[in-house]
Amino acid sequence: MLEELRAALGPVGCLTGDDIPEAARSDASRTGQALPLALLRPASVREVSAALAICHHHRLSVVPQGGMTGLAGGANPDPASVALSLERLSGIEEIDAEGMAMVVRAGTVLEHAQLAAQEAGFLLPVDLGARGSCQIGGNIATNAGGLRVIRDGMTRDNLLGIEVVLADGTVLGQLSKVVKNNTGYDLRHLFAGSEGTLGIITRAVIRLRPLPAPPRTALAALPDFAAVLKFLQMAREALPGLSAFEAMWRDYFAFSQNLLPYTLFDTPPPFAIILEAPDDPAFDMLLERAFDEGLVTDALIARSLADARRFWTLREGVAMDAALPGLINLDISLATRRLDEFACRCRADLLARFPGAHVSFFGHIADSNLHVAVCLPGDDNTAQIHDVDAIVYGLVREFGGSISAEHGVGTLKRDWLGHSRSEAEIAAMRAIKAALDPRGIMNPGKLLPI
């Protein structure tokens, strides 16, 4: 098998043993470190197709890999499979200015695509923290969310067309650049978010948008969650171009601010909101009105990009990983109005089980998306992570939410899928998987419960 693959892809396209770089052995969840049988590095759609046809023939499992920034174990290799990296299938093929679309290869690093769009005078409306290393193909395969979903939607919402190679090597091309296309089943949306279990995305057409003007950014302090909800409603009505409404619960704000060399609010407020919208008089009027109504008790307005950066650095909690080794970032979704009720229950339940743990909350709350940061006391707590999951996802089920808002399922949430999807839905997913990948070689053991 490996000889066939080496013949098809050349020596640089098929690495084995020590030649396989560390980066290909585990994704950013740092779980499931393993050496695959080989790391395939096709440089063209034709080579992806040839590689899959060989794997299909030999019933050899394939684990697709992008920038390895995933947090759910979805790209972790295993010793009985080959990994297939898209890194050599990269580059921008076309920017269509009138059609406002970019044709891009799957292995292109998101930030490269963003910069190319910007040079052509457009916004590429997908953005997330890992932009410097994640790849477009992985963004699509996991339907990545990110920081501007409130304005721009998820990755799938900015996808005009994709080209996919199926398990048997068939190339399924729909590099459509048209916005409207009602000709049968929407395969684009089926592959988006399928985490490499149905085929390998090789190229995509991403919708571009006009470059927005530099926004206005504020950090507001709010006294309680009712005020947060009311403020969100007012912001939605007053600021049609609202591009961020990011909430930090007091526990998160206090911890993150303590790690920074600057202080934004001397007393961490019950809730802090980063508000971002087009620079318009309505922005300051909204803050004034919210202040008058007692919804906002204090607010800082960024006077420079550096000011805004300071707000975002606090929110992104970049220093937390170092301060809390073993930090787990759970990513869930439920009705916006119940987020604080959930957070209170979740905090109490986690602390009852793990006294002394770090537990804090933040999230893209306008998108009903909450992140739970958990760090257990003690050194090696891998065994207890299951208990954390059981507590958090058990509550998610009770609240009728989703166990994964934007991180996907991978291996880490696989066994909890039934908390968010019904048996009938999982059965339908299995039927679709079997229809498109009858030999089950595409990223087995990921997403669907075994």
Added chain:
Amino acid sequence: MLEELRAALGPVGCLTGDDIPEAARSDASRTGQALPLALLRPASVREVSAALAICHHHRLSVVPQGGMTGLAGGANPDPASVALSLERLSGIEEIDAEGMAMVVRAGTVLEHAQLAAQEAGFLLPVDLGARGSCQIGGNIATNAGGLRVIRDGMTRDNLLGIEVVLADGTVLGQLSKVVKNNTGYDLRHLFAGSEGTLGIITRAVIRLRPLPAPPRTALAALPDFAAVLKFLQMAREALPGLSAFEAMWRDYFAFSQNLLPYTLFDTPPPFAIILEAPDDPAFDMLLERAFDEGLVTDALIARSLADARRFWTLREGVAMDAALPGLINLDISLATRRLDEFACRCRADLLARFPGAHVSFFGHIADSNLHVAVCLPGDDNTAQIHDVDAIVYGLVREFGGSISAEHGVGTLKRDWLGHSRSEAEIAAMRAIKAALDPRGIMNPGKLLPI
């Protein structure tokens, strides 16, 4: 079989023979008039499930029907099948103000849902001409487009969750109200646009948006298509809330205006654009700048809702159906920058084959969506419609476009599907259909080539 169905649904839920109303015998394409074996009218999800289980057991085909406003024959019954109407499964179950979502039953008339949203202070962001009779379930099953796609997207883009009954009666529930949900395959997008061939949509969660302020509307005259493209680019940049950019080619404008009791432009311009955006000084500034640059040669700005209505009446061409019996409205999509090149070729080819025919063009051009209005000379031209299709869809294939931007495939475009989707894609669709509807009872003969 019919007795079992009658027992499950009651006499009012299972009509036969003359009791089946005219409306259930043909959709708005007025093709394929037929009397089904029975018209099923379930009043609950449970009844839909019971009815499908019976049909599945007896391998009896089922044709789902909404408001029968489709233009592609997708809801046309046939004498060997039962039709299943959702009309009794109607009503709004919930409006979640904080979550900005509406839970609605499939048989609800779109306009009723729009009004309910409006009363609660929200916009239901799906709108089309047939709003007074089309139903939400049908809007989703056909992924309806409409007049505000440029701002609000297609129906699928406003869908948070759906509940579907599969061919065997299994209820697949995902009435999710969360914006972000990355837990496996997106079945919601698979059923949206599947035209009843995979299952029956029974309920849905539609995303609501803040009510927009009354917009400003203008009708602009432009000298050529290059000016249209440039004006579109300027409008996108200057008017972030742009909600309509509707183009009429001279042939369409002249014909439609002649049927109206008022005159908007004495001399029909090469291109007329209806521009709609939030009422903001940027709107008039854009028009002035476009005028100064020679892109716009004349413009009318609506001073009242009645003025705006006059522009839209011209664009909707409501009097054309009566003036041109047998009018065909073809709905296609291709790269925006090539729309006029397509229109010129298409007009020439149609008139060469059918001298004296009416041929005119209009469309949602910012969405790359063109409509071709064709009326052949003579009385009964059904036989020649195939030739019209061959000319228009042949050109669409040459231009790499889509044979259906928003109307769907149904029966009328079924045999042309290969002009827009590859053999591999059609094979993948068939595999998915077989996986979810193994007995092939769901709307057979629609969408997929026989």
